[in-house]
Amino acid sequence: MSTLTRKKLELAMKITGLKASPLGPFAGVAASTFSRYLAGSTESEIKQSTMEKLEEAMRAYIQSGEATPEQIALYRDEYLPLIPGSQMPDIAGPEQEVAYAPKLPHRTLESFHSGPMDIEVRGTAMGGLVGSMQISSDTVEFVRRPPSLATARGAFAIYVRGDSMVPQHNPGELRYVHPDRPAAPGDSVVIETYNPGTGQKEAFIKIFLKREGNRIICKQHNPEATVEYIIPVGEPPEKTDKYAVNVYKVLTTNELLGY
Numbered sequence: 001m002s003t004l005t006r007k008k009l010e011l012a013m014k015i016t017g018l019k020a021s022p023l024g025p026f027a028g029v030a031a032s033t034f035s036r037y038l039a040g041s042t043e044s045e046i047k048q049s050t051m052e053k054l055e056e057a058m059r060a061y062i063q064s065g066e067a068t069p070e071q072i073a074l075y076r077d078e079y080l081p082l083i084p085g086s087q088m089p090d091i092a093g094p095e096q097e098v099a100y101a102p103k104l105p106h107r108t109l110e111s112f113h114s115g116p117m118d119i120e121v122r123g124t125a126m127g128g129l130v131g132s133m134q135i136s137s138d139t140v141e142f143v144r145r146p147p148s149l150a151t152a153r154g155a156f157a158i159y160v161r162g163d164s165m166v167p168q169h170n171p172g173e174l175r176y177v178h179p180d181r182p183a184a185p186g187d188s189v190v191i192e193t194y195n196p197g198t199g200q201k202e203a204f205i206k207i208f209l210k211r212e213g214n215r216i217i218c219k220q221h222n223p224e225a226t227v228e229y230i231i232p233v234g235e236p237p238e239k240t241d242k243y244a245v246n247v248y249k250v251l252t253t254n255e256l257l258g259y
Helices: 003-016 020-026 032-038 048-063 069-082 253-257
Strands: 119-121 123-125 133-135 141-143 156-159 174-178 188-195 200-212 215-220 225-230 243-250
Touching: 003 020, 003 032, 003 048, 003 069, 020 032, 020 048, 048 069, 123 156, 133 156, 133 188, 133 200, 174 188, 174 243, 188 215, 200 225, 200 243
Parallel strands: 119 156
Antiparallel strands: 119 141, 123 133, 156 174, 188 200, 188 243, 200 215, 215 225, 225 243
């Protein structure tokens, strides 16, 4: 990433008060778009079209009348000179509408620090099965939607049961699940299993290690052990309590907050 691009991103975060991940949705792009470049996880350059979206979002924010005098000054004196040919926009007054507001969704900075209470808690404990849970279609309660799940469909939360993952995941703690984000080695996962013999579904929180063929290999802390789950090929086996139906990635605190 070029020095100029990095400086634009750093100034955009300074002006808006947003971290790198929330800055993505602010500009209308994915949350990971800017954070992975700033973290040095890629050596390629950000697309010009992506930077133009950020510049348009910055201009719209300044023009909206919501920016503080300090933010406006930073934008005028430091950010704008980095964009050749750009001019300071007119600042909207109390009765003035932004000319191209319909083109860009209206966003306030507050929306990136507190979300609606619309994430379903779907994990309920199953009596008599130590360390297992049940992912239910019924909603236990609703909890706040964190910034990184602002546009995620199907996201849900569970409460941890049992002590097999202490101290990483303690009983009663809330954990958020992203239904579509793939798990990488070392990630916490919720594995939903099905036992054809009993017809029961259970869910366990573990650490994903790797996948080998039709086996998913995980580990737990207490007692320390490696646990294997089976993804059957063809008809499921008649007797097993390790038949993996779904594997869901559990988001870390940093991922939830967009750091």
